[in-house]
Amino acid sequence: MSRKKTFSLLRLLGILLVSLSFSMLALAQEEGKPLVLQEMTWTDVRDYLEKCDMVIIPIGSTEQHGPHLPLGTDYYEAMGMSKLISAKTGVVVAPVLLAGYSVYHSGFPGTLSLKPETMEQVLFETAEMLMRYGFRRFMFFNYHGGNNIVQQKVMHRINHTTEAIAVAIGVGSQIQRGSYQGEDEVGDEHAGIGETSLMLYLKPELVKMERIEMSKVTYNEKLQELWALSRLHPELQMVFNALRGVPVETKKGGASHEMYSNGIWSFSDPKKATKERGEKQVKGMVSYAVKFIEAWKLAKK
């Protein structure tokens, strides 16, 4: 047998052994359990990186969610769904931030907020650390609309200045799927039927249904005018939206507490929230993300 042939046989044997140990590793990993970075040891991470370079980074917020939902609602949503996705795909979840950009909710006590540039820097530096060890495919799972702009900036920075690839798979993703809108809901944006249902499914012990009251809605003259005009000219909706969810210092009347008396942004009654609806929403988001990740796994490391 020529040396060349012996070499290629040995190589083949090596590849077989390596793939065998990978599949044993996969079997050894408990099925259906999420992989959370903080719960792993460094050797777990080293072994994981031999077979996978993907990581999910949940992005949420610590901000008021009405009198009935916890301040950590968006964090629990992002983290809860990321863990479900991890359990189904075996991809590591690495939570790095508990707060997001929420300054316009600061009229309600307890709300935390980071400046967009601070948040971007923390997310980028953490991603850089993860890159050191070999992580190359980043998936941000955001569940707070106010973070979208930061998510976009971080992804752009990763994609344009490093070897890694970053995409969004939650709120603010280009191909967001699975959001479920009931038929009888009007303007259900924040801490309303949608989010209350999500929390009834993901973290029911923190939901205080008996505290729900409809928010008293107050729009200033400018907001009222644009609201009325956008009924006739739907393209003006974006101007109306640009005035809402902004810091009180802008004097636009669009801070959370200036518009909604108890922090619930909805014209529909959140008492209509159900665990079943929450389950439907969660399963929609999760199955889209899982499908995406399995497809991306087909591309080589």
Ligand SMILES: [Zn+2]
């Ligand atoms: Zn929220």
